[in-house]
Structure formats: structure tokens, C-alpha cells
Amino acid sequence: MSYRFDEMLKSLKLKATPKRLAVLALLAAEEGYVSPEDIRCKLQGEFARLGLPTVYRILDELAAGGIITKIIHPNRQLYYYFCGNTEHHHHFICLSCRRVEDLDGCGLHGMDGEIAAKTGGKVLSHILQVNGLCRDCAEEAA
Amino acid sequence: MSYRFDEMLKSLKLKATPKRLAVLALLAAEEGYVSPEDIRCKLQGEFARLGLPTVYRILDELAAGGIITKIIHPNRQLYYYFCGNTEHHHHFICLSCRRVEDLDGCGLHGMDGEIAAKTGGKVLSHILQVNGLCRDCAEEAA
DNA sequence: ATGCTAAAGCGAAATCATTTCTGTTTAAAG
DNA sequence: CTTTAAACAGAAATGATTTCGCTTTAGCAT
Structure with a gap:
């Protein structure tokens, strides 16, 4: 690429x-x-x-x-x-080796609108990030 | 309460x-x-x-x-x-007046497990927070 | 109750990632 | 080639957060 x-x-x-x-x-x-x-x-x-x-x-x-x-x-x-990846998506980040993996189809699509409707407020941004250990680091730690 | x-x-x-x-x-x-x-x-x-x-x-x-x-x-x-609220949930926070509203049933339940299964890694924590303006602040800004 | 010991609590000072500021350099536009 | 605005460097400041070593407190046996 x-x-x-x-x-x-x-x-x-x-x-x-x-x-x-x-x-x-x-x-x-x-x-x-x-x-x-x-x-x-x-x-x-x-x-x-x-x-x-x-x-x-x-x-x-x-x-x-x-x-x-x-x-x-x-x-x-x-x-x-x-x-x-230019689609709206979020990331799984490894706290140990810093690797990042994309989380596609994260289930949050449309959430902003729903929340806005529910609270009556205005959504400016959202943060979604999953922290953890990637496969390699998790195995190493085990 | x-x-x-x-x-x-x-x-x-x-x-x-x-x-x-x-x-x-x-x-x-x-x-x-x-x-x-x-x-x-x-x-x-x-x-x-x-x-x-x-x-x-x-x-x-x-x-x-x-x-x-x-x-x-x-x-x-x-x-x-x-x-x-002791249930697992996340928050909508107002960047202007600091008000916080609970987001129940945020659609992320079980996400950790899914992600772990998909990436092979281990999920340690996740951050989900929605930033915006609450109803009052949004109206005021308009 | 009293004394003893280890854990918890405390604020002064240090730390250190990040930003500000000011003067300099560089590049785009005419 | 000049003009003008944007980029840049680096020193110094900033300020939220943490460290450190001393002090206090609680738990417990006497």
C-alpha cells in the first residue's frame, strides 16, 4: 500500500x-x-x-x-x-508492543444520532478505544 | 438518594x-x-x-x-x-457545563469477548465516552 | 488502658510532557 | 524578483501529576 x-x-x-x-x-x-x-x-x-x-x-x-x-x-x-482505513472505525491497541488493530463494524454507527435524540444534546465527538494485549504479547505474558 | x-x-x-x-x-x-x-x-x-x-x-x-x-x-x-449506577455503562459528557448523563445499554456488552476472540488478544480495558453539549448548552449556543 | 509496630497519610518539592513565545527562515504568489 | 504569509527552531515557561521522606494513625498484644 x-x-x-x-x-x-x-x-x-x-x-x-x-x-x-x-x-x-x-x-x-x-x-x-x-x-x-x-x-x-x-x-x-x-x-x-x-x-x-x-x-x-x-x-x-x-x-x-x-x-x-x-x-x-x-x-x-x-x-x-x-x-x-478511511471508514469510521476504532482501534484495539496493545499496551505492551504498541501494535494497533482495526475494529471494523464496531456497532456504534448511528449511535451519535440516537444519543442526541435521547438526551436532547449535541454530540461533538466520541472516544472508543480498546486497550489490551495483542495475541503475541498475551501469549508471552502467559 | x-x-x-x-x-x-x-x-x-x-x-x-x-x-x-x-x-x-x-x-x-x-x-x-x-x-x-x-x-x-x-x-x-x-x-x-x-x-x-x-x-x-x-x-x-x-x-x-x-x-x-x-x-x-x-x-x-x-x-x-x-x-x-453500578451496571456497566458509559457516559455522555457536556464539554461546556460538565454535566454527565448515563448511556444505558450502550451496545458494547460482550464486545470485549468478541474482540478477544477476533484478534486473539486480551482485552484489559476499554474507553467509551461521548463528548458534546447537553440540551441546555446546545440551545444556548444556537 | 498503654505501649509497640506496621501501614496509611501527608505536603514540599521535583518531574517532565507539552506549550508558549520570539525571532528567523522558507516558500508560494504576483 | 519582491512581497507576504506561513513554517520553523529553540529557549524558556507552564502546570498537571508524582515522588519522597517524614508524621500520624490504627491494630494488636500486653
């Missing part, structure tokens, strides 16, 4: 700068979720000068545009995950 | 100290979710000396015991909510 990162950025009205492209490419190449610090480290060879604030800013922009997903972690650090 | 806070603490094998009881009572009296700092402020009259770390510790203990719920907020602060 290959992606047109420049077009993705364009669709978010962000310039396709080398750093943004590199962050996006790195995220897409990773199997699991990564922290801002991870990204800075891995891109240090490519960019002599790359500050953490820049990484944070880029990740924010990408997450705001919806092309990467913010992972909520018990350790309260930020993590991000790139997922080619 | 009145609760036996001392018994609740006992069931978690925590001593029913005045501060724990006060935190629990305060949470139960609040309609919405509150921050550790809120709690410290509101209990300042009752306890001349009450440090934030103590509040955090108590909230942790109560949340670990499952009698209060941790709220995940976009502003990255911790909030907690006391909910008398």
Missing part, C-alpha cells in the same frame, strides 16, 4: 513541507503507535535540526485533519497512529 | 478517613465531573490542610476501586465523576 502524502496534506490545506511529509511517511511505515519523542529521534538523521515543538505542531495538524489518530494511553503520554 | 460512603470505602479495603469520606461525599453531591483542583478548593473550609497530592491519591484509589469514573477531557486535565 502506498499513499500520496503530498495530496493528503494538500487536502488539509497544509503545505507539503519536507518535515510534514517525513512525519507522515514515518507514521505510515510504523505498525504501531508512536510518541512525538520517537518521531524526533527517528528523523534526527534526516533533519539535523528538528525541534520537539515542531513535531507536536505537525502531529496536531495531522490529527486535526483526521488523517492520523490520537491514542489515549494510561501513561498519559500522547501517541499517534496512521491508519489508511 | 443517599449512600453509605463508609461501607463503600470498606469494600475497597480503604479506611474511612475524614478526607476520603469528604471527597466521596463531594463527588456524589456534584451533578457533573470535577477536577482535583476543584475538590481541593471546595474542601478548603473543611480541612485547613489538604494537599493536592492527597486529593490525587484519594481519587486514584476510588477510581481503581471502580466507584468513581475518570473522565477523559480534550484539555488533558483529569476529571472524575461519581455515578451510583
Whole structure:
């Protein structure tokens, strides 16, 4: 699977700068979720000068545009995950090895509308994330 | 509705100290979710000396015991909510006024098992929370 | 009741991920 | 090629949360 990162950025009205492209490419190449610090480290060879604030800013922009997903972690650090699946769906994340698996057809489709109707309020967003140990890590722990 | 806070603490094998009881009572009296700092402020009259770390510790203990719920907020602060409903359920939270409404029968019952079966992994926890504006706040914003 | 011992509780200070700020650089548009 | 706005770097600040070592309390035997 290959992606047109420049077009993705364009669709978010962000310039396709080398750093943004590199962050996006790195995220897409990773199997699991990564922290801002991870990204800075891995891109240090490519960019002599790359500050953490820049990484944070880029990740924010990408997450705001919806092309990467913010992972909520018990350790309260930020993590991000790139997922080619553009359908509405959620994730099963491994707390040990950081692997992410898609949960398709999660049964929440239409929930927002139902809830809005029931409570009379307005649904702005919802969080659904399943935390656990992936098959390999679960077996290892056993 | 009145609760036996001392018994609740006992069931978690925590001593029913005045501060724990006060935190629990305060949470139960609040309609919405509150921050550790809120709690410290509101209990300042009752306890001349009450440090934030103590509040955090108590909230942790109560949340670990499952009698209060941790709220995940976009502003990255911790909030907690006391909910008398002991059935497995989730919440609709208002980002404006902090009101919380229960979502019963959320359609996730059994999901953990299904996911475990499908991925081969082990589900440790899941997060489901719906963020929005309650009826009043939505009307006000309109 | 009193003394003893281990657990629980406490707040000052430290921590550390994240953000802000300011000045600089870079790139798109005319 | 100039103009103008967006991106960027890095130092420093921020502020929620945790650590640490001391103090208090409760449980229990005497």
C-alpha cells in the first residue's frame, strides 16, 4: 500500500513541507503507535535540526485533519497512529508492543444520532478505544 | 438518594478517613465531573490542610476501586465523576457545563469477548465516552 | 488502658510532557 | 524578483501529576 502524502496534506490545506511529509511517511511505515519523542529521534538523521515543538505542531495538524489518530494511553503520554482505513472505525491497541488493530463494524454507527435524540444534546465527538494485549504479547505474558 | 460512603470505602479495603469520606461525599453531591483542583478548593473550609497530592491519591484509589469514573477531557486535565449506577455503562459528557448523563445499554456488552476472540488478544480495558453539549448548552449556543 | 509496630497519610518539592513565545527562515504568489 | 504569509527552531515557561521522606494513625498484644 502506498499513499500520496503530498495530496493528503494538500487536502488539509497544509503545505507539503519536507518535515510534514517525513512525519507522515514515518507514521505510515510504523505498525504501531508512536510518541512525538520517537518521531524526533527517528528523523534526527534526516533533519539535523528538528525541534520537539515542531513535531507536536505537525502531529496536531495531522490529527486535526483526521488523517492520523490520537491514542489515549494510561501513561498519559500522547501517541499517534496512521491508519489508511478511511471508514469510521476504532482501534484495539496493545499496551505492551504498541501494535494497533482495526475494529471494523464496531456497532456504534448511528449511535451519535440516537444519543442526541435521547438526551436532547449535541454530540461533538466520541472516544472508543480498546486497550489490551495483542495475541503475541498475551501469549508471552502467559 | 443517599449512600453509605463508609461501607463503600470498606469494600475497597480503604479506611474511612475524614478526607476520603469528604471527597466521596463531594463527588456524589456534584451533578457533573470535577477536577482535583476543584475538590481541593471546595474542601478548603473543611480541612485547613489538604494537599493536592492527597486529593490525587484519594481519587486514584476510588477510581481503581471502580466507584468513581475518570473522565477523559480534550484539555488533558483529569476529571472524575461519581455515578451510583453500578451496571456497566458509559457516559455522555457536556464539554461546556460538565454535566454527565448515563448511556444505558450502550451496545458494547460482550464486545470485549468478541474482540478477544477476533484478534486473539486480551482485552484489559476499554474507553467509551461521548463528548458534546447537553440540551441546555446546545440551545444556548444556537 | 498503654505501649509497640506496621501501614496509611501527608505536603514540599521535583518531574517532565507539552506549550508558549520570539525571532528567523522558507516558500508560494504576483 | 519582491512581497507576504506561513513554517520553523529553540529557549524558556507552564502546570498537571508524582515522588519522597517524614508524621500520624490504627491494630494488636500486653
